[in-house]
Amino acid sequence: MLGIIGGTGLAEPNQFGWGGLERQQRVETPFGNDHNDKVTVEYWRVDSKELLFLPRHGFKHSTPPHRINYRANIWALKNLGVTKIIAVNAVGGITSTLKPGSFVVPDQLIDYTSDREMTFFDGLTSSVSHIDFSKPYTESLRALIIKAAGDVASRNGSKESIVDHGCYACTQGPRLETAAEIKRLAADGCNIVGMTGMPEASLAREVELEYACLAFVVNLAAGVGSLPIKLAEVFDKADSCRAFIAETLEVCISKLHF
Ligand code: HPA
Numbered sequence: 001m002l003g004i005i006g007g008t009g010l011a012e013p014n015q016f017g018w019g020g021l022e023r024q025q026r027v028e029t030p031f032g033n034d035h036n037d038k039v040t041v042e043y044w045r046v047d048s049k050e051l052l053f054l055p056r057h058g059f060k061h062s063t064p065p066h067r068i069n070y071r072a073n074i075w076a077l078k079n080l081g082v083t084k085i086i087a088v089n090a091v092g093g094i095t096s097t098l099k100p101g102s103f104v105v106p107d108q109l110i111d112y113t114s115d116r117e118m119t120f121f122d123g124l125t126s127s128v129s130h131i132d133f134s135k136p137y138t139e140s141l142r143a144l145i146i147k148a149a150g151d152v153a154s155r156n157g158s159k160e161s162i163v164d165h166g167c168y169a170c171t172q173g174p175r176l177e178t179a180a181e182i183k184r185l186a187a188d189g190c191n192i193v194g195m196t197g198m199p200e201a202s203l204a205r206e207v208e209l210e211y212a213c214l215a216f217v218v219n220l221a222a223g224v225g226s227l228p229i230k231l232a233e234v235f236d237k238a239d240s241c242r243a244f245i246a247e248t249l250e251v252c253i254s255k256l257h258f
Contacts, residue, residue: 001258002051003082003209004249005073007196008090008218009238011055013044016246020045027080029072031117039069039076047254052082056196065173065195071117074203084141084210086252087201088245090238091168091194092176092221092229094186100237102161102217103244104192105145106168109136111198112185113172118199120206131205141212148251149214152244160244166191168215170198179223193221214248216241 006013013021022043029039042053054073057063077085093099121129142164149162169185171177173195177185185193192215204211218237219229 001081001083002049002253002256003077003085004051004053005085005087005200006053006055007057007088008061009235009242010088010245011057011059011061013042013053015242016249017243018044018046018246018250022050025080027076029069029075031069031072031075039072041076041080046250049253049256049258051253052077052080056200066113066116068196069117070199070203071120074200074207074209075120078207078209082209084138084256085204085212086141086145086249087197087211087213088249089168089194089196089213089215090218090234091192091215092219092224093191093217094169094182094193094221094224095166095191096220096224098163098166098191098217099161100217100219101241102163103149103241104163104166104215104217105142105149106192106213106215107135107137107142107165108167109170109197109201110167110185110188110190111170111202113170113198115172116199118202120203129206131202133202133205136201136205137212138210141210144252144255145212145214145248148255149244149248151251152247156247158244166215168197168213169193171195176229177222182221182223185221192217214245216245
């Protein structure tokens with residue numbers, strides 16, 4: 001089964017114009033005892049296929065990036081039978097050609113987060129293990145998203161820029177970065193910056209789930225543009241990207257066989 005993890009601006013598939021909500025389910029997980037230890041997912045039927053939707057910030061977009069219970073989210077998807085995850089992430093554009101409204105399917109990432117529960121292999125509840133993470137995203141799933149986004153853009157005659165590779169910098173947040181931090185990320189080879197890509201991607205790998213990311217640029221990263229970053233503009237941009245994301249996901253779903 002496919003699992004879709006939605007982020008900023010994508011807390012509810014209702015907003016995608018999909019009509020196939022089947023039910024919500026609350027899942028108990030072994031991770032923590034705060035309100036985030038339980039995860040609510042939605043079962044949707046799209047193109048006559050059942051899929052699971054999980055809003056990583058919660059259905060009310062109430063959990064900030066550093067407080068998301070990433071282990072609970074991935075554990076829930078795995079235990080409900082998901083085998084492939086498409087993660088949708090709002091990001092800032094570091095490379096100046098990645099303007100708001102651009103789409104990127106990253107092939108690499110650098111993790112700058114700290115203090116997050118980031119492994120199932122903590123030696124306490126499981127044995128010691130080290131995953132191979134040289135390629136953090138599943139190539140076949142990346143290819144599916146890239147092809148789907150390209151098809152949607154040409155079908156609509158739209159001029160979305162779709163970039164088929166890039167390095168995602170995951171910062172701790174919740175504050176945005178300084179201009180100097182963004183310069184350093186650029187020097188490190190990062191093209192886009194967000195706060196939620198990790199440890200989601202590595203946890204998915206730890207439990208052998210296929211995982212890829214569709215990132216959409218909602219602002220120029222700090223110091224790349226001359227203006228301060230306004231949250232209202234970030235949300236407006238997320239709103240205006242939603243239809244394209246929904247269509248791209250629908251094409252991905254239509255090509256998957258479960
Ligand atoms: N920085 C970090 N995370 C983000 C940004 C940004 O500029 N935009 C959207 N998520």
